[in-house]
Amino acid sequence: xxxxxxxxxxxxxxxxxxxxxxxxxxxxxxxxxxxxxxxxxxxxxxxxxxxxxxxxxxxxxxxxxxx
Amino acid sequence: xxxxxxxxxxxxxxxxxxxxxxxxxxxxxxxxxxxxxxxxxxxxxxxxxxxxxxxxxxxxxxxxxxxxxxxxxxxxxxxxxxxxxxxxxxxxxxxxxxxxxxxxxxxxxxxxxxxxxxxxxxxxxxxxxxxxxxxxxxxxxxxxxxxxxxxxxxxxxxxxxxxxxxxxxxxxxxxxxxxxxxxxxxxxxxxxxxxxxxxxxxxxxxxxxxxxxxxxxxxxxxxxxxxxxxxxxxxxxxxxxxxxxxxxxxxxxxxxxxxxxxxxxxxxxxxxxxxxxxxxxxxxxxxxxxxxxxxxxxxxxxxxxxxxxxxxxxxxxxxxxxxxxxxxxxxxxxxxxxxxxxxxxxxxxxxxxxxxxxxxxxxxxxxxxxxxxxxxx
Numbered sequence: 001x002x003x004x005x006x007x008x009x010x011x012x013x014x015x016x017x018x019x020x021x022x023x024x025x026x027x028x029x030x031x032x033x034x035x036x037x038x039x040x041x042x043x044x045x046x047x048x049x050x051x052x053x054x055x056x057x058x059x060x061x062x063x064x065x066x067x
Numbered sequence: 068x069x070x071x072x073x074x075x076x077x078x079x080x081x082x083x084x085x086x087x088x089x090x091x092x093x094x095x096x097x098x099x100x101x102x103x104x105x106x107x108x109x110x111x112x113x114x115x116x117x118x119x120x121x122x123x124x125x126x127x128x129x130x131x132x133x134x135x136x137x138x139x140x141x142x143x144x145x146x147x148x149x150x151x152x153x154x155x156x157x158x159x160x161x162x163x164x165x166x167x168x169x170x171x172x173x174x175x176x177x178x179x180x181x182x183x184x185x186x187x188x189x190x191x192x193x194x195x196x197x198x199x200x201x202x203x204x205x206x207x208x209x210x211x212x213x214x215x216x217x218x219x220x221x222x223x224x225x226x227x228x229x230x231x232x233x234x235x236x237x238x239x240x241x242x243x244x245x246x247x248x249x250x251x252x253x254x255x256x257x258x259x260x261x262x263x264x265x266x267x268x269x270x271x272x273x274x275x276x277x278x279x280x281x282x283x284x285x286x287x288x289x290x291x292x293x294x295x296x297x298x299x300x301x302x303x304x305x306x307x308x309x310x311x312x313x314x315x316x317x318x319x320x321x322x323x324x325x326x327x328x329x330x331x332x333x334x335x336x337x338x339x340x341x342x343x344x345x346x347x348x349x350x351x352x353x354x355x356x357x358x359x360x361x362x363x364x365x366x367x368x369x370x371x372x373x374x375x376x377x378x379x380x381x382x383x384x385x386x387x388x389x390x391x392x393x394x395x396x397x398x399x400x401x402x403x404x405x406x407x408x409x410x411x412x413x414x415x416x417x418x419x420x421x422x423x424x425x426x427x428x429x430x431x432x433x434x435x436x437x438x439x440x441x442x443x444x
Binding site: 014015016019020027031035036038049050056057058061063 | 346391
């Protein structure tokens with residue numbers, strides 16, 4: 001079956017899904033650039049063990065349940 | 068271009084993983100891979116949380132909801148023993164039950180039906196090019212940041228100590244009661260659902276299994292459960308801080324732990340990494356498909372305003388409820404937190420109200436047009 005692009009079914013005045021998807025990824029890229037400018041450079045020698053399990057380290061990440 | 072698209076998408080994902088590995092080390096790279104996995108599975112298998120909560124009410128369709136319970140049960144079956152065996156290295160999604168937590172979950176339930184996406188759903192929707200999801204994500208980031216500013220006040224309204232199933236019933240008893248609770252919920256759903264809408268499709272079985280595997284991997288690698296909201300609040304704080312506003316004086320971001328995190332790269336933050344991966348994974352699946360889904364319908368102007376406001380409320384309420392459908396419902400229940408169960412009840416009640424409000428607040432520009440093409444459960 002021939003591939004059919006259904007994006008023409010979008011309402012004409014709204015950007016298509018690929019465009020909005022690119023916008024989202026572009027926002028992420030902007031965030032990462034901003035973050036790189038504002039944050040302390042990452043020290044690769046202070047990186048945590050690859051896997052927490054078996055690392056003998058307490059979990060140090062933040063979570064939504066933090067208060 | 069078509070023939071190059073899929074190889075380019077693979078290269079894009081590999082570059083992202085390599086960049087994170089080079090900048091932040093192997094654990095961050097693993098977490099990006101897990102996030103990509105979540106995005107690919109959620110979008111690729113069309114596994115969601117908001118849709119099934121609506122479908123069981125409006126269509127008596129219980130298939131998506133049963134798949135959710137299966138994923139949570141599978142995760143719990145592995146997470147409970149792991150948490151019991153390695154209490155110093157792994158941590159569950161534990162939070163207290165309180166007035167603000169219950170109210171926040173109820174409001175979250177309303178808002179998630181208005182923006183047609185929960186915590187993970189909003190990320191997936193935005194990544195897959197859904198315009199409502201994109202707007203909701205911007206609002207979610209703002210709202211979850213604003214929620215951090217008032218979290219201490221909301222929590223001071225009154226809350227119980229943190230209760231866990233393991234703490235109340237022991238490790239084994241807690242797991243069995245959790246699984247029995249999920250089975251009881253499944254029985255209610257099966258009773259409610261129409262006969263032809265009880266058995267999940269194959270893709271949902273597969274998705275439930277893969278989501279459980281990824282959630283356990285998240286726990287093992289990060290040392291904590293899968294979450295979404297914290298990372299989005301951190302992104303909001305980063306943007307505010309970059310605009311020159313000092314957050315050191317706020318109760319939340321002024322604590323040493325949060326101040327440190329605010330000044331560190333998001334590539335070292337667990338939930339930020341899985342969130343980034345999730346968005347990119349959903350984007351890749353959307354671009355991978357030969358047939359691109361249709362965009363949402365054009366809405367009347369006031370509906371777009373409601374969506375933006377609902378996105379802010381979604382983030383704010385998730386923050387004061389100690390999590391969204393992922394951090395509270397999925398991870399809370401699957402690691403034994405009592406607040407996960409209470410969150411489920413409160414958010415489902417809110418979701419029922421949100422389903423009623425949706426046609427009143429969101430109106431298509433063309434009369435009778437569906438806002439979003441429904442995906443079969």
